[in-house]
Amino acid sequence: MPTIIDVAKRAGVSPSTVSRALSGRAPVKFETKQRIMEAIKELDFKPNILAKGLKEGKTNTVGLIIPNICNPLFPAIAKGVEDEARKNGYTVFLCNTDENLSIEMDYVEKLKERWVDGLIFATVKDRYDHIEDLEKSRFPVVLLVRKYPNALHSVTLDNYEGAKMAVEYLWQRGHRRIWFLCGDTRLSLYSDRLSGYLDAVKQRGIDCNCGRAIENINTMEEAEKTLYSLLDGDRPDAIFAASDPMAIAAMRAVKSRGFRVPEDISIMGFDDLDMAAYVDPPLTTVSQPVREMGAEAFSMLLKLINRESVRPRVIKPELVIRKSVR
């Protein structure tokens, strides 16, 4: 591998001048620069990023920490972040924690050792002091999709509003007994969706017996089983699930009980994952534009890296109407 010294020799200048020609941070005579560029071409010289990083304390890499790459929400997020990063000359380390705190802390250590310039987290459950510590030490950090209560820099959805919109829509379509299938409420995104549901139900004066919130469901299997047994005897007009996978599980439970979707029971999801359009019937849901949010999170991180000021962003959800609500 040729070094900057080889280039310098070939161009008949000093390494300093080559460095300056490359960085553009100091003036270099036009002809000199041309000779240098030629030498670089001829030698196929690539600057050594390690040496550069060592000197500059900057590596043009960021870390993205996600809890579960097999949940299709997170690849979509990753794509948003990565595309925006590439546009800006950054490379991203994608790290998957399996919702495991010790793996997460491990990654944070490793990424810092590798001198990433900043970190994007999409992965807070019940512990977040390690993230708070980072924010306090002024290390560039952005919370994406999932956040903790007092996070400084974040890009999140207005989950409360999204859930309200959904219930409101179901109400307008004539549904009265609306059940809610909810995920782990230690995640603020789920507790917010729950509050949205609860408030909407209350506002519409729906009888409490009709508004049924099934909380802390974690897997599709769990959702399907729980719902299947609840559906024994009792029957709602609609089931609103706090995520698309849960909505799909709900569909299965409803169908196994011999009910039709949406004729007997309407089903509504949340997030608008790719799969939502491909289930049968296609799922009516609330969109969380994760690609855009990922791009936004990277832009925010870049500002933090450049020591610019930044304010939290709360994205507005939208209704995506398909065929699972009658």
Added chain:
Amino acid sequence: MPTIIDVAKRAGVSPSTVSRALSGRAPVKFETKQRIMEAIKELDFKPNILAKGLKEGKTNTVGLIIPNICNPLFPAIAKGVEDEARKNGYTVFLCNTDENLSIEMDYVEKLKERWVDGLIFATVKDRYDHIEDLEKSRFPVVLLVRKYPNALHSVTLDNYEGAKMAVEYLWQRGHRRIWFLCGDTRLSLYSDRLSGYLDAVKQRGIDCNCGRAIENINTMEEAEKTLYSLLDGDRPDAIFAASDPMAIAAMRAVKSRGFRVPEDISIMGFDDLDMAAYVDPPLTTVSQPVREMGAEAFSMLLKLINRESVRPRVIKPELVIRKSVR
């Protein structure tokens, strides 16, 4: 950030000794080592990987290049690779190319600039000279899932056998008119699946008019549309799709034509993605154990990095029987 010099001062030794204590590559007196370890604890010293990499020419990172992170096959692959990498103290750069060759070449450059120790590719379509060049220069490279004809090091599925098994199974279940919905045959995985189908059909003496191969379908939309129009008038006993997403698209087309799955037309997929279990009816398919394959690919790469010898691995597929075949 404390450096090795700070540690040395605190422990009353030279930086060289600290380095040796840390690497274990040379003997250090027991008490000295203890003092050093104490100092490291007290200062919370983390070695600077950039400096280390600069000296050693090794970074304990590898790159994983995938074509489309939103296709659920690839996150599963990534998980397999990443888990195995973590076990071995490696971190992976996950790079998504959107099936775009120039993005791919760009990433290869960037990753080499960042001194990754090796590269895993799951992403060959029609051009692969850049990968051949890497292999020729003895840079550690493993081809995963997708490979080019003479790839030196690869982990792939026996796609030919998988397709044959599927047709054989359909035949045994009484299906005679079996259509095949195939992806881009420039990918050897699809051309192999196609050959498997064709040979199985021929062996069973199925009349050519019955065996219908629909080639070079690229998206779910395309699959659905094409099939929908072919289903006008004509009707097979079964449709075997060369991937699960295509099978799901096929289901939609079949249902829109008013046929039932599997009563009127059986449908079979390939790959056994998570989604396969969750469609309605649950999809009978051929498994490609991508997590295991990802782990295997990393192990192979590690051997190459350590200059050990390595032979290509071809994984055996298995039938996954659910409910979409009558």
Added chain:
DNA sequence: CTGAAAGCGCTTACAG
């Protein structure tokens, strides 16, 4: 506009 020198934080022959 350009060069010589020092330094980023490590590791590793070389000496003892």
Added chain:
DNA sequence: CTGAAAGCGCTTACAG
């Protein structure tokens, strides 16, 4: 078993 010195490949004051 340990230390002093050189060097990995860059960048950046300092001088001119």
